[in-house]
Amino acid sequence: MRQLPLLFCFTLWPVLARCDTICGSLELNKVADFQKLQNCTHVIGHVRIAYVDLHSASNASLELLSSNVTEISDYLMVYRCTELPTLEAIFPKLRIIRGQALLFDQYALAVYENRNLRELGLVELLRIQNGLIRIETNPMLCFVETVDWMHLLSNATQQHFSLKHNKPSSHCPVCGGLAADYAFRQNISDFCWNMNTAQIRLTPPRLKGCPAACGLHGCDNVGNCCKNSCVTGCSDQNCTLCGNYQSKGKCVDQCVISYELHKRQCISYKECRQLGMIPLTRGYRCVDKCPPNQKEVSDPNGLITCQVECKGVYNVRSGADLEPLQDCVTINGSLIIELTDIKEKIVAPLEKALASVKEITGYLKVLHSAQLMSLSFLQNLDVIRGDQLIENKYALFVVNNHHLENIWTPNHQVLVQRGSIFFHLNPRLCHEKILQLEPSLKSVQHISVAEVSPNSNGERVICGDAVRSLKPVVDDLSATAVRILLDYMDWEGMETLIGYSYYYKEAPQRNVTMYDGRHGCGHDNWLMDVSATKSRRHVISGLKPYTQYAFFVKTLTRTDYHMQIDAYSQIRYFQTLPDKPSPVPRIYGSSELSTQILLHWWPPRRPNGIISKYYVTFEPHNLTKAEQGKNYLNPRPANVSLLDCQCDDVTPYDSGPQPNDEDYYNKEQITYEDALPNLIYVSRRQEQPKKDKFEKVVDFDDLRAGMKQEPTTTPAPTTTPAPTRPATSNLTNVQEKLAAVRYDIYRNLIEQRQRAAQDLDICSLQIPHAMKKCQDDHATVSQRLEEKCTVEEEMTGIQVPGYQHYYYLNELQPESFYRVTVRACVDGVLNGCSNPTEALVKTTSVRVEQLMKST
Template identity: 65%
Template structure:
């Protein structure tokens, strides 16, 4: 392999590199699980893996690897490659000598496309023909003898370096490993003269575009052809997407494309027409536009009038949803030819919203029982009708029983028609009776709903309903980058009588289409965050928000209730967006030098941009340091910048909502009621003796008539004519009452406005008009001087920079700062790295 390296690096056009050109046709196989030596037979006669390859717990220590060949012909893996805990394995070249691309279309843990973890004997990776890892991150960790990891240009391998990351941790330190172009085992100088290599024999294949110089700015570091047309990054083995031999995503008849449009995807790598799919004996699926061998699980094979096989959604039968796996059969269903029963045990409400959102019609019944997680049925947002061809107990088409936290039924301004049958609602303590009876007009075959069908006693007994629910007006009074102040209208007399405080609900809302019941989970892990405030103040500050983020919010009162005063209030949903702020530092820097006077610098955007990144500022200066000092440099490493050992993790706040530890948590209202009941019905003996009454024994009806006393006639009452004195007394009483009312209202308003100053938000100070303002002027005018950053300014959508006119074999200290638009001094703390230019002397000596 080593003798091919010089020729590969001299390639200016890929027409000179036949090694990179392979046949598009070849046998494909599905995902491969390799758990013992015998499983390697699965790799035979397979060139494309449509899925993943997992090699785990395979023991190579007892084998004579020189006598056994595991080499496969696999060139492509559509999803991911994982090698985990394989003792005795020395190099992956013995298994994948021809692997050229890992596409990462489905990722391990939704993140990684290439994982090599805890292989104690692994010496090198050895993927000598690998050209691209199109999507997903790379994690090579805890392989104590692994070398030639830092000598791979991972940036070059990535399809989108600003979204992909690589983690190289706890392998053999680079200082204990050979370097590219070092001595071979026979103490001769190796022919490998590249700065990037997989081992001592094999340089990393780095096919270059026709040219990098004098290309349009839009080409970036992809280069261009001789005509000045930018090379397509989607083409791995060439410049033009129209005649490419290996595409990063999909290949169609028009060239490389990111997705299959008006065509059908096959083997996760190619787009073909309907006719081509049929000619292969496969079925074109309109859902997902795939060319499949057989119909998916919830679809059935159907022949049309011409005898052509099609797949048709088969949503027939009675479906019982208890766990997430039960939703697979309902995926993409629009009409359920049968009934749907929802009885949840352990499932996220979001899963219901995704899987059941397309359902428009249920021919049988809908039954929702024993589902404490549900706060509403809005996950059936497109349901229009329940036909009722099959009924519960031969009577009910809508059957809703024993759902402790259910408080809303259908989406707002949406009604579901029930063609046949009635409805049955019982033991839903937070669902108001009025909300249920509002469904009565949608029952087309039922004239009247009785208390047997819908109980006014077992529905809504734990919440305030009807006229007791009022509207609450909440507005955004002030906002900064991390906090918002909510202002409520003054509460009236009746509301203040029972008011204890307020609950403020809020959540991130990229789109303004949120309802109160989206993502709500009655048993905890509610994705609405909640602030509970036990105060009558009409102001509240919600803090700890993300900058430059849109939020939805609503407010609810906290009230004490008794038998005479039952009031509650809700606001409508409002939206606000926090202001931008300084971004977090640029995540990572990477530099490579292939010319003695140049370094190509690459960086990842900030983890928290906190606004629109308007520009990056790059600075670099020469440093007089030695190799030893460079290795001890705190924030960098020469030529390659690797992941720091300590990585900051974004902490997410706990979801709100009750998380009970005892079985009585949800029965507190009932317990309080039972404790108060004896006091309510207790009557003292002395009081009993005063009201005690003798009852005569009734012998017969005639005796009852004789003993019944006639009630004395009530005297007629006459209202005396008002006198001047009484009119004056009434006037004074009215004046006193009005004065008392005004004084009470004033005291109530003062109570709601108490401590106004503690709800003030801090704002960034504006830029001083005078660019040379003194400290005194800044304090007096409450402004700040704008900092002018020195360095090269680049647009916010650019993540690389060529540093030119540098000195050979010299170290440079490089910093990159990200700046947010519209923020005074809105640039991040600079991220820095120490990089070294290439040395022609070392290369000459190596040759």
């Protein structure tokens, strides 16, 4: 179905007195589809041009493809279009790509595998506000490196551009080119979209004498920094093109106490009504029709409003079923959660979609959902009314959820106004936790065994008083590792202890709960490290420097039918130390003056701390024979050193067990039971054989030695009756005191043995730390080895503040090559500067400089 353009005339402010034609996202796959662009001025969405064969339209003029589009709110993609020589034929007036939604969550402009494309030709383009640029594998494409991409980017520290596998610049014309009489054109420019069209580059009023905070944005004549939010001017007042939003003739970064119109303007409630549109109170948007999960309601004045309508029985089987529940506060009906795909990462979508739900008028049913470990994704649910019940009896029905361990978060109670609860076949949900729901039931006095079974709930975990508390502390810390120390486990806990599980995740804020993002089938937001030993120390490595983590610890135990003990810890936090940063990933150099080069660089991908400064060095460079074969006519982006490796971090998705089939969560395939039997039943240490649980003590010397001896044979009792026990004497009191002392000695001996078993391998759990600084700045290698120290590196070069990512190199020679290096440095770390990143840049010639000044 063809989407018709929508016409809006904006006369709200004099500066915007014009008519705009709004179109939605466009998919152009054949020549006839270009008619959709004919009347559009603003595309609120994306434009995808793919697999278009213009060979059939070669006889017709390309002007038939031309559009009036000036803005694209999301992204522009051009992919595998044949016989398309230039994009100027389609977008001669395109001024801005906002990048509010990106292709693959990354790209705002993607031009890929167009075999006949010869130039981009986006001659009016002024800015790409957000997102990356990727122009690759276009074998005939020229005039790619003649575009000042840095000028088009809104935020150079966040946006990147990739220009690869296009036509070599040495085989392409230069800006200006040759005229018909073989003379260079007079309007030559160093930056252009083709031989005839120079790139439009709006410059600020001035750069010299501006405050340091202005950077390259410059300032006005008064000294006020120019606003990056305005694309076509210095001030955000009365700006003709804003980077983000426009509100009452002023550029703003977001809409505050107003309504967003078409992702580009902020207007009032009255102005939204004047346009004949509907203001949404949720999300504060001005729309022409209600969203899918909202219905149109007319008020007494005839004005249409949108009311969130969440009515009916919602059956959530996958993430796709959550769309109708967005923004629902009250579900006028019932909610059934029965997740079918155990490989889907569903917990985060559940938390996002159901966060607003406060009331369910019917029932809540959760069954056959092995992914769920808690119902805490209903974080704001207050009441289940029970207007409709399951079997006319149950308002909360939870059955056969294999990994469910918790119901609501602590201090969160959900009122059940009518009906009872039904919990069965939840083997990891303790019976005691279910009984805690009893006070929230208003129409039920007591929960029966038939409704909540103490046998089918919690039979695979340890519950009740047998659950103890662990108190872990951070024993040692480095930039990439942490050593966690636990309290000593007593003899009763040692009998069933196998080891410990350590769960940890990045936590920028200290508001993490144990069940945040937990997925029962391994697609978890938490990383897990298992230590199948009784050691109370454990090292977690592979951490990111200068990052805050949350963690908690759980015991791994075997269960005897007469002895069940388990232990958990509360959520704790630690932050790793700063470290040496990764190298600067890219350097871009350009020269408009024959004695000056403007350097740009991107901050390290892994800063590993707060970047306090950069060091920039430069020196003249004579081309080698290998380099002389390359084309350096134009000072384009230099060759970048690939020093920054792409490290493969351990991700939460890969840390847990990975399900391979639908039977993954059956009892026979529990992770620990499959993975740890050898660690449980095969002893790794033979020097301390296990002894009996209770030892017989022969005498005091045997007790002190801790050795077991055979007891002496006592004579058989005679038939003569034993004499009457004499009254308590001083001798008896002494014997009892001696027995008590002996028992204390025995207890201390056993505790020492148990503690020794928990303190094994201390030396193997040391965390390596950076070596200290040598006292002697000129220490020899032997001195460094002997003192285990390192010499502080002496840094050279131009020091640039850490917040600045550009620098002007001045007093250079015209038309000369310079080798430039940039290093990033972190304070508080010895030798905390990255490896240098190198680039080769060239100053322009005096002739080009004069020609540019003359234009």
